[in-house]
Amino acid sequence: MTSIDPDSFDEMFAAAESQETVEYEEPPVRSEVEEPPIRFAEPPMSKQELEAAAADELLKIAAEEEKQLESVRKELRAKDTFLITCPNGCRIRVKEQHRGRSGKCPRCQSEFVIPKKAEPKKT
Numbered sequence: 751m752t753s754i755d756p757d758s759f760d761e762m763f764a765a766a767e768s769q770e771t772v773e774y775e776e777p778p779v780r781s782e783v784e785e786p787p788i789r790f791a792e793p794p795m796s797k798q799e800l801e802a803a804a805a806d807e808l809l810k811i812a813a814e815e816e817k818q819l820e821s822v823r824k825e826l827r828a829k830d831t832f833l834i835t836c837p838n839g840c841r842i843r844v845k846e847q848h849r850g851r852s853g854k855c856p857r858c859q860s861e862f863v864i865p866k867k868a869e870p871k872k873t
C-alpha cells in the first residue's frame with residue numbers, strides 16, 4: 751500500500767514541529783517575590799547587585815525545572831515515536847505508525863522515506 755493519508759502526515763509534522771521548537775510552557779516565575787528592602791542605616795545591596803542576585807537565583811530555578819521537564823518530555827517522546835534525519839539534516843520526530851511511508855520535511859520540504867525499521871548497522 752503506497753497511498754499517503756494527508757491527515758496522518760499533518761499529525762506527524764505537527765509532532766515534529768512541537769519537538770523542534772523548544773517549548774517552555776511553564777514560566778519559571780515564582781510568586782515569592784520579595785518586597786524591596788527599606789533603606790535604613792545600611793542599604794543592603796546596590797540595585798545592580800540585587801538584580802544580579804535575583805537573576806542568578808531565577809536561572810538556577812529555571813535550570814532545575816528545565817531538567818525535570820526535559821526528563822518527562824523524553825519519556826513522552828520515547829513512546830511510539832522515533833527520530834529521523836531528513837536529507838538536509840533536520841531532525842524530525844515521527845510516529846511509529848508512519849514507518850515505511852514517504853513525506854516531506856516540514857522544515858526544508860525535502861522528500862524522504864521513513865525507514866520501516868531502524869537502520870541495521872552492518873559490522
Ligand SMILES: [Zn+2]
Nearest residue numbers: 836840855858
Ligand atoms: Zn529538512
